[in-house]
Amino acid sequence: MVTKDTFGRWESEQQLWQALRQGDEQAFTFIFEKYHRTLYNYGCKLTTHTAVTEDAIQDIFIDIWRLRSNLTENISSIKFYLYRTLRRRIHQTLDKYPATEEIAELSEPEMMPLSFSDSQTLLIESESNLIRAQRIRELLALLPERQLEAVTLRYFDEFSIEEIGQIMGVNEKSVRNFLYKALTAFRQAQNFIINFLLIICTLPIS
Numbered sequence: 001m002v003t004k005d006t007f008g009r010w011e012s013e014q015q016l017w018q019a020l021r022q023g024d025e026q027a028f029t030f031i032f033e034k035y036h037r038t039l040y041n042y043g044c045k046l047t048t049h050t051a052v053t054e055d056a057i058q059d060i061f062i063d064i065w066r067l068r069s070n071l072t073e074n075i076s077s078i079k080f081y082l083y084r085t086l087r088r089r090i091h092q093t094l095d096k097y098p099a100t101e102e103i104a105e106l107s108e109p110e111m112m113p114l115s116f117s118d119s120q121t122l123l124i125e126s127e128s129n130l131i132r133a134q135r136i137r138e139l140l141a142l143l144p145e146r147q148l149e150a151v152t153l154r155y156f157d158e159f160s161i162e163e164i165g166q167i168m169g170v171n172e173k174s175v176r177n178f179l180y181k182a183l184t185a186f187r188q189a190q191n192f193i194i195n196f197l198l199i200i201c202t203l204p205i206s
Contacts, residue, residue, distance in 0.1 A: 150178035
């Protein structure tokens with residue numbers, strides 16, 4: 001699914017990034033508000049310790065503002081930069097924990113808000129989406145950590161295979177293998193692929 005990103009009053013992502021580097025507080029606030037929620041959702045796929053995710057995100061944005069003039073001048077994607085930075089920060093923190101980590105279940109996909117009306121069709125569609133979402137969560141919870149992360153980055157966060165490889169620190173072949181194994185694992189689940197795509201289509205465009 002290809003979506004067109006928007007960057008507020010800035011004409012391009014690069015202009016937004018340059019404004020941040022030059023100390024524009026509105027640019028910093030815009031970036032924080034645009035990405036902090038998706039960063040949190042992604043972080044919760046990497047660790048069940050929500051406090052670790054929250055602290056990591058906070059530290060990242062503090063460092064971005066404090067060291068803004070030293071940030072890389074040109075980046076291809078702010079979202080990609082933030083995801084890779086968050087992943088590295090969380091893994092550095094978890095290395096200090098002796099306890100084993102478990103991957104949390106995928107948070108319930110957010111549905112587009114429905115306006116209340118007298119139409120029973122909307123209610124039926126909403127209930128059907130919730131049932132599908134529950135089934136998807138149950139199926140994805142069975143995936144190994146790396147496969148779950150690859151599926152999340154690919155189908156929920158819409159990163160390319162190349163970007164996923166860079167975020168996860170693996171080559172593109174490994175990413176494709178993670179995705180292939182994840183989908184293959186559910187081949188016996190009736191209508192899984194169809195339901196998965198239906199859930200993806202109901203996600204709001206960020």
